[in-house]
Amino acid sequence: MRVALLVTCINDALYPDTGKAVVTLLRRLGVDVDFPTAQTCCAQPMVNTGYLDEAVPVVRTYVDAFAGYDAIVTPSGSCAGSARHQHSIVARRSGDPALEAAVAQTGPRTHELSEFLVDVLGVTDVGAYFPHxxxxxxxxxxxxxxxxxxxxxxxxxxxxxxxxxxxxxxxxxxxxxxxxxxxxxxxxxxxxxxxxxxxxxxxxxxxxxxxxxxxxxxxxxxxxxxxxxxxxxxxxxxxxxxxxxxxxxxxxxxxxxxxxx
Amino acid sequence: MTSARDEILAAVRAALDGVEPAGPLPPPPTVRPVDDLVGLFVERVEDYRAVVTRCAADEVAATVAAALAGGSAVVPSGLGIEVPGSVVDPSTGSGHRDGLSATDLDGIDAVVTAARVGIAETGTIVLDHAEDQGRRAISLVPDLHVCVVRADQVVADVPDAVALLDPARALTWISGPSATSDIELDRVEGVHGPRTLHVVLVE
Amino acid sequence: MTGGTFVGMPAFPEAARAALGDTQLRHNLAHATHTIRDKRARVVAEVEEWEELRVAGTAVKEAALRDLATHLEQLEASLTARGATVHWARDAAEACAIVARVTHAHGADEVVKVKSMATAEIGLNEALEAEGIAAWETDLAELIVQLGDDLPSHILVPAIHRNRAEIREIFRRRMGDVGRPAPDDLTDEPSVLAAAARAHLREKFLRAKVAVSGANFAVAETGTLVVVESEGNGRMCLTLPEVLISVVGIEKVVPTWRDLDPLLRLLPRSSTGERMNPYTSMWSGVTPGDGPQEVHVVLIDNGRTRALADDVGRQALRCIRCSACLNVCPVYERVGGHAYGSVYPGPIGAILNPLLNGVSDPQTASLPYASSLCGACFEVCPVRIDIPSVLVDQRAQVVDSHRGDAVPKPEAVAMRATAWAFSDARRLRWAHRASGGAGRVLDRLGRTTLPGGRRAAGRLPGPGAAWTSARDLPAPPAESFRAWWQRTDGGRR
Incomplete structure (x- = not known):
């Protein structure tokens, strides 16, 4: 299974430790997670503010970056929601059938971290220790x-x-x-x-x-x-x-x- | 000049141009079977702070009299229950309004009616204003409504009632006494409709 | 007032700021919304098949809307056959004129009113007043609003922003001006206040010749109108006067009698949090010898066909005005209804007003943004209106309406720049290098340490101040995630 990390724009810029934690965790669970460096953002900031035209190239970047992966894992419910529920809206707006087809592939493969762990990997005990x-x-x-x-x-x-x-x-x-x-x-x-x-x-x-x-x-x-x-x-x-x-x-x-x- | 009617209907058609009509509707969920219909009905009616008295068929007149506690009462012409001293509303079913005025009714303490159906799940009584229930005003203006419901009139839930009722008739669904939650969302029983609902359940 | 919006209201953020500072309002709303939320949750939890019921209710309303012209024509025919007179009104002015004309025809100078969103939307009371007709609101909350010269702030409980002490004061001060005064010993007990309203309104019910109502549902097949209420003021208006005028939005139609079933099971539990509301009246045209012998039904468009043409927003016309979305909304809970500037406040108002009126007015255009998109409204909506999705679509309509502006708004410039950076990862790396540099500076200069030890970015200028005026913000790290990944080969080096 080819697994990609969608680190999200905010983690990339402000919370890199969260991204590093996902890498550490998934490797410990035997998943060789990749980070496609062409990724940028899920486009939610544009979509949720009403800038659908502006979101089109961002979604295009998303589908290009994550094409070919079996699963896209992200430490964000919001960004996973954007890929699963909003990319199709942006693709329809673009009028580009190829983009519509592409988001139909990447959207459903995008998983929030806890979903990926519990539903895809089938684990709940990830071997963590946190005395707080x-x-x-x-x-x-x-x-x-x-x-x-x-x-x-x-x-x-x-x-x-x-x-x-x-x-x-x-x-x-x-x-x-x-x-x-x-x-x-x-x-x-x-x-x-x-x-x-x-x-x-x-x-x-x-x-x-x-x-x-x-x-x-x-x-x-x-x-x-x-x-x-x-x-x-x-x-x-x-x-x-x-x-x-x-x-x-x-x-x-x-x-x-x-x-x- | 096109009429408002034609213009609105044309705008509706234009708005829906290319919109597919809906397919067959999913059936609303069916009603769960209830073991003790009448028991549930009584519990749910009481939940609205209505008064419920259960009695046998030969005790109805006495139970109603007790509920009236000596106050004046109006009854529909076809009630079929002896209510001594009561005023019979003459206009019931007569097709004109020369009966008691609203002001007359406002001077009467209570009304006694039958019902068409009782709904257990929601504790609701439905009047279809047949001759044993009278026109709508008589069960509205007096402050006490004594409503006689037969156990065999109680159904489980709303869909059963909708199936039984005749939409050609005026219908009044009553769930407890009049109430309001308009002040701080705290429920208060008793506003414009009868402030007391007394259900006599005949078994 | 047309299309339900209050004239002269500021845009939502300004109106909300003022409301947030009203301590009495905040307290009243927190109490009221939490009370009704808990009641709803309890009675909905009783119904095992609640989700199936929502699907069924949604399907009924959706079927009605998708073939609306047919159902409206059938409704008109059924009503006419039952002795009602059907009128059609394109807008608020036409609807108000019809009501005034019928009232004048009977020589009446007053009407009693059942609480109705449609008549509030068209500004009927003000229009009738201009025609010399007094319109008496008879719902307790509407009475409080009317006596207080106030605006409604909730769909179900228009005076939700008032507490018992304020209501007592309004009754004491104003009841005597328009009829029977409040008793001298009036207390702030809700039962005492309700009794005062009963006494005040009874003389109006007993003498009124003309009543005005709305309708919760209109059954095309049978011509049945349905009014769902609690206090009995509705029954009084629908039963005692000689003439009844019902103002009904064209979206209130449902195709068949049986279609009432899921809706009557959904509405009370969603609305007042009861298994069933105290009174539901159903009638079709004139009932000989019982109730009003002259019945008028005014079918109004007033922006509904505009909403119907909106592929995403059309679903908002399924709304059955239960107000569950208001009660669970974290924004409504804190700012109340007036901030929305319309008789339709809360999440449903935030989509309905733009759908009915368009987004050219700045106040209306601010409404789709009056939401954190948390989705609590969609979760409770009995007819499954996906309010967050409609909000997002409305936001796009607002942005699109400004695409031709000669001078783009600063937000548009910022969004375009962000989108440009996000359209290519190489551009993003440059941006990170800049922010990393800034981060190193801020890290040294920052005088605030976040819990956990990280430096804060300090107070930002410009639009960033909207964040940092109340919230600390971490300083950007020296190295972005992608820079770390590339430097360390994903941590392997």
Whole structure:
């Protein structure tokens, strides 16, 4: 099985450790994951802001970069949702039947990380160790657009050393919403501050989710409040082991040392 | 000048140009079998804070009298239950409105009617305003509605009721006393319709 | 007001900012939306086959819409055969004029009204007032809005933004101006307030000659109109006056009598969170000896055929006005209904207003963006309107409407630049090198450390300020993922 990593534009530019964690994790599970360097972005920022014409070349880049892979794995429910549910809209807009045919191939092969682990690889115990108390926020697109259900929880429950505490009103949106976060910044922050409050109420050390975009928003508020609670991507927890935990250059805790390595 | 009618219908047709009509409809889910229809009906009616009294066929008149507690009452002409001292609404089925006025009805404490069907799942009574139920106004204006429902009139759920009812008749579906949730979404029973619904279930 | 939008409203972000600062509103809304959300969840969970029911309800409405002209003609024929007079109105002004004409024909200077979204949409009360006709709202929440000279903020509970203390004050101050005053000992208990409304409105019900209603459903096959309500004010209006005028959107038609089944099972549970609402009235034209003996039905377009022509947005016409989408919406929960500037607020309003009116008005054009696209609305919609997809499509229509602008908006310039960078990975690498350089600088200069030890980027200028005014942002790392992959051969070196 040829497996490609869709690292996503935001992880590529801002959260490279999440991408490294997926590579570490999948290799540990025996998957020789490739990173097609022609990839850029899933085009969701353009599509969700209404720029469909502008999204056409971006989707074209996507299908060209990932052509021929059996599975495309991404540490983002939102980007997986974009490929599966929105690329066809962009392709129709392009009027190019070849692009429509291409997205019909790449779309269904795009899997969010927890879906890939549980459904494609059939594992829930990935051999991870993470001795921290965390709370899980199901991001809207993974929850409602993809329907990942309890897969992330199944994976987290098998992590040694990890204590998972329930997040009150977990299924309510954090308020990120892509360009919503700046176009309607006040409303976005009002939603996010309630989410941050619920996170703090749990007493967890970290809030875990499958999307760094939502975590950037929730974490940005938690940081501004000097709450001492930090966001962590699911992939980084699952990549963490007894050997990597505590090391400043290991993928799981890389964020702790900044990106200076 | 084209009429509004023609213009709207033309705009509808233009809007749907090239849109395929829908295929056959999926059947709505069927109703789960209910073991104790009448028991469920009573439970669900009471859930709306309506009063339910179960009685035998020969106890109906006494049960109704007890429910009225000596207040004045209006009854439809074809009720078929002895309600001593009650006013019979003369206009029922007569095809004109020289019966009791709305103001007359507003001066009467209660109304006694039969029903067409009871729905167990939702605790609903449906009136089809036949002669044993009377025109719509009499079961609306008085503040107490005593409604006599026979156990054999109770069906399981909404689809059974829709199948039984005649759309040529005016119909009133009643689920508990009048109510509102317009103040802070807290439910309050008793607004414009009868503030008390008393269901007499005849077994 | 035409097409349901309030004149002079600011665009959504500005209106929302003001609403977010209203502490009383925030508190009232949080209480009300969570109460109704929990009630809905409880009664929906009782129905094992809820998803099948949603599919069935969707199919009924979809079938009606896809052959709408046929069903409308059948509805007209059925109603006429049952003694009703059918009118057609292209827009709000025509519809209002018909209602005024019929009312005047009976020498009436007042009408009693059943709560109706269609009449709110066409601004009927204001139009009748201009004709010297007083329109009395009889639904409790509509009464609160009318007495308070206020605007509705919710489809089902137009006064959801008011709490009991505010309602008591409105009743005390205003009831006496238009009829029976509130009793001197009026408290803020909901049951006491409801009793005051009962007493105030009863004289109006008993004397009214003309009533105006909407309809939740109109059955083409039988000419049956259906009004779903709770308080009995609907029954009063539909039963006691001599003349009844029902204003009905053309999308309210369902083909057959049996089609009511899934909809009557879906609506109350989705709407008020009840197994069944207290009262549902069904009638077809004139019933001899019972109820109004003169019945008019005004079928209105008012933008509906515009919406019908929209391949993606057409599904919004399936809406049965339950307001479940408002109640679960995290945006609505915080900003309330007024921020949407329309009688149709919330997620359904954010798509319905642009569909009915187009997106040329900046206020309407701001509505498709008034959502984080979280999808909670689609999840609860009883007729499966994919609101997020329609929102995204509406956003594209907004952007497309500006493609001919002589001076493109800064957002368009930024989006085009981003898309250009994302269209070729080589361009992206240059961008990363620039951001990596900036990151190294910010990392040294940044005075904020994020929880976990990473440096924050500090306060950004320009549009970035919308982010950093309330949220920290990590400084870009020195090395992007792709640079790391290439430098280390995917970590193998």
């Amino acid at each position: 108390t965390v709370t899980y926020h199901p991001t809207c697109h993974s929850l409602r657009m993809l329907g990942v259900g309890d897969r992330p929880r199944q994976l987290l429950e098998k992590v040694r050393g990890l204590t998972l505490v329930d997040l009150p009103q977990a299924e309510e949106c954090c308020g990120f919403g892509g360009t919503f976060a700046v176009k309607n910044a006040d409303t976005s922050v009002a939603m996010g501050s309630d989410k941050a409050r619920h996170v703090r109420e749990t007493g967890a050390e970290m809030v875990v989710a499958g999307d760094n975009s939502c975590l950037m928003h929730i974490g940005g508020l938690l940081s501004r409040e000097r709450s001492g609670v930090r966001p962590v991507h699911l992939a980084e927890i699952l990549a963490s082991t007894e050997d990597s935990e505590g090391r400043s250059d290991g993928p799981a805790v890389g964020a702790r040392a900044g990106e200076r390595a």
